[in-house]
Amino acid sequence: MRFELYNGGKFVSRGVGRHPTRTIDSDELIYVLNGELGIYEAETPFHVHAGEWLFLRRERRHGGLTEYARDLRFFWLHFRDTEGWLDRIPQHGRAVDPPRLADYALSLLSEQRRIGPDPGSQRLLFQLILREIRRSIRELPQAPRNDTALTIAADRYLRLHYGEAIGVSDVAAALACNSEYLGRLYRHCRGETITSALNRLRIERAAKLLAEAPLSIKEVAAACGFNDPAYFRRQFRLLHHVAPGEYRRLRSIIHCNSR
Numbered sequence: 011m012r013f014e015l016y017n018g019g020k021f022v023s024r025g026v027g028r029h030p031t032r033t034i035d036s037d038e039l040i041y042v043l044n045g046e047l048g049i050y051e052a053e054t055p056f057h058v059h060a061g062e063w064l065f066l067r068r069e070r071r072h073g074g075l076t077e078y079a080r081d082l083r084f085f086w087l088h089f090r091d092t093e094g095w096l097d098r099i100p101q102h103g104r105a106v107d108p109p110r111l112a113d114y115a116l117s118l119l120s121e122q123r124r125i126g127p128d129p130g131s132q133r134l135l136f137q138l139i140l141r142e143i144r145r146s147i148r149e150l151p152q153a154p155r156n157d158t159a160l161t162i163a164a165d166r167y168l169r170l171h172y173g174e175a176i177g178v179s180d181v182a183a184a185l186a187c188n189s190e191y192l193g194r195l196y197r198h199c200r201g202e203t204i205t206s207a208l209n210r211l212r213i214e215r216a217a218k219l220l221a222e223a224p225l226s227i228k229e230v231a232a233a234c235g236f237n238d239p240a241y242f243r244r245q246f247r248l249l250h251h252v253a254p255g256e257y258r259r260l261r262s263i264i265h266c267n268s269r
Contacts (some may be wrong), residue, residue, distance in 0.1 A: 013095070015129075015136050018087035018119055025080035031073030036088040037096060038066040039139070041105075041115055045082035048075030051101075058084075061108040063143060065101050085115040089136065099147055106146040114139045117260070134252055134260055141250055160185065161199045164192060168204070172211040173235045178204045212236060213249045220258040227254050 016036055029049050040047065040058060047058040051072040058064045066072050068090065105111045118135040121127050167181050181204060182189035196204050212234040219230045231242035246254050 012092045013136070013140075014090040014092060015132055016088040016090070018085065018115070018122065020116075020119060021082070021084050021086060023078040023080055023082035025078060028074030028077050029072075031071065033069060033071045034088075035068050037068050037091050039085075039087045039089065040064045040066065041085045041111060041139075043083040043085065043112060045079045045084075047078075047082060047084060049073070050075050056102055058102065062102065062104045063111075065096055065099075067096065085112070085119070087115070087118070087136070087139075095140075099143070103143070103146055105142060107142065111139060111142045114142065131260070134256060137252060138250075138257075138260060157199050158195065160187065160192065161196050164196055164204065165200070165207070168208055168211060172208055173215070173233065175235060175237060176208070208235075209245050210249065213246055216242070216246060216254070217250065217257065220254055230254065 023045070029047070040049075041063045042058045042060050044060050046060075047056075047064075049056050049058065049064070049066075049072060051066055051070050055075055056064055057075075114135055118132055118139070121131050121135065163185055164181055167184055171180075178193055179189045182192045185192065193204055196202075196207075200207065202210075216230050216234045216236075219225060219233060220227075223230070225233065227243075228239050231237075231239045234242070236242035236245075243254060246257070250257055252260070
């Protein structure tokens, strides 16, 4: 995704006034930390609660629906979506991990306030914010899957053994079924391949280790079932939009800034 990042801030209500009515030439992300923000865009009303985000599009008139509540607090970030990414996601949604998204936003604002701020670090932190929003969209409750006993067993096996050097054939052998049949059935019921599900579980574990464990990138990859560090780096970037080393550095920044 491509974007131009401008500026941001944190709004803390004094219990008076409401969001101004205006039309601006940048896109805006609002993430509510506490309370409820009543706001509209064009003719669409939104009530954004704690742990929820809202995107406001440039050149669209927006303004407050209600007076600011005394307990209202939210982050705002102005940017420009240059490739139409906002057209492909929900305008309003709830974060799957509110503290993490708030950490990223706080760290981005801290970086902006530094003497000689690093634009590269700001862009990476904004990418992590957008990545959290994408993850939230992906993990929102959906209609029940058309699961079968076999796909449920396959998913259970992946969760138990993802740290080992396994592949589709190993899963099929453990379940005593044909690997091609299992692969087609899993993709039909789950909307992703067994390999994709396996890599996702491994990368989720790797992200936790990078943030918390004093291991090298190669050791993290091996601990999560990746024999090829280069393949691990490619898969990590696909899900997190940054390299493993940059992810670790940004998590270190967040830890320092949020004490």
